[in-house]
C-alpha cells in the first residue's frame with residue numbers, strides 16, 4: 194500500500210485534509226510511477242483546496258503538484274526511462290505529490306541532476322519554472338533594474354538569484370524577517386509596507402525596468418508606479434490586478450523546466466529550503482504556506 198494526502202470532504206478549509214492509503218498506482222500509457230522522495234508545497238495547493246481554481250474535480254482530490262523521486266514502473270509508449278531513474282516534474286492530472294508514490298507523464302518530466310538533493314529538485318517544476326518565466330518574460334539587459342515584490346518566498350528568492358546571475362540590479366521587497374535571505378541572493382533589501390514604494394523610488398529615481406509580483410492585491414497596486422511603464426509589471430500571484438494595471442500575468446514557457454533544471458543543476462543558483470516535513474505532517478506544511486509568509490521553500494519528504 195502507498196500513502197497519499199488528499200482533501201476528502203468538500204472544497205474549503207483544511208478540515209477535510211487526510212492521509213489515506215491506496216495500492217501503488219500503475220502507470221498508464223505515457224506515464225511512469227515514481228516513488229516520491231520530496232514534494233514542493235505551494236500556494237496553489239491550498240488555493241485548489243479552497244476552490245479558487247474551480248470545483249469541478251470530484252473529491253477526494255490528491256494534493257501536491259511538484260515532485261522529485263525515483264521511477265519504479267514504466268507505462269506503455271515511454272521511451273528512454275527505466276526503473277531506478279531519478280526524475281522531477283509536475284504530477285499527472287488527477288494525481289498528487291504528497292504521497293509515497295505518484296504518476297508523472299513522461300512528457301512532463303526531466304532527469305534530476307546528480308549533484309542536487311531531491312528536496313532541491315522538488316521545487317523546480319512549480320517555483321523554479323515560475324521564477325524563470327517571470328524573469329524572462331520581458332528580456333532585460335545587464336545593469337537594468339528588477340524589483341521583486343515577495344522576494345523572500347519560494348518563487349521570489351529564486352527570481353532574485355536569477356536576476357543577479359544576469360547582472361540585473363535587483364531590489365527585493367519583503368518583510369524585515371526576510372532581510373537576510375533577500376540580501377544573500379545579492380539583491381538590495383527594501384522593507385515591505387507603507388514606505389516600500391518611496392524606498393524603491395529613492396533607489397531607482399528613473400523607475401524599474403521590470404516589476405515581478407508574487408503578492409498581488411493592494412501590495413501590488415501600492416508598488417505598481419515604481420515600474421517605468423505599466424507594461425513592465427508581471428505577476429504570478431494576481432494576473433487580474435496586473436492586467437488591470439496594464440501589465441500581464443505569468444506566461445509559462447514549455448522550455449522553462451529543462452532550462453531552470455540546468456541552472457540549478459550546475460548550482461549557478463542555490464534554492465533555500467526552509468522547512469522539511471514528513472508526509473504525516475502535511476497539514477502543518479500546508480498551513481505554513483497558507484499563512485502567506487513562508488521563507489524560501491517548504492518541502493514534504495515522505
Ligand SMILES: NC(=O)c1ccc[n+]([C@@H]2O[C@H](COP(=O)([O-])OP(=O)(O)OC[C@H]3O[C@@H](n4cnc5c(N)ncnc54)[C@H](OP(=O)(O)O)[C@@H]3O)[C@@H](O)[C@H]2O)c1
Pocket residue numbers: 235236237319320323342343344345346347348349366367368369370371385386407408412429430431443482485486487488489490
Ligand atoms: N501563476 C503561476 O503559475 C504561479 C506559480 C507559482 C506561484 N504562483 C503564485 O505566486 C505567489 C507566490 O508564490 P510563492 O510560492 O513564492 O509563495 P510563498 O513562498 O508563500 O511566498 C510569498 C511571499 O510573499 C510575501 N508577502 C506576503 N505579503 C506581502 C506583502 N504585503 N509585501 C511583500 N511581501 C509579502 C511573504 O512573506 P512576508 O510577508 O513575510 O514578507 C512570502 O515570502 C502565490 O500567490 C502563488 O500562488 C503562481
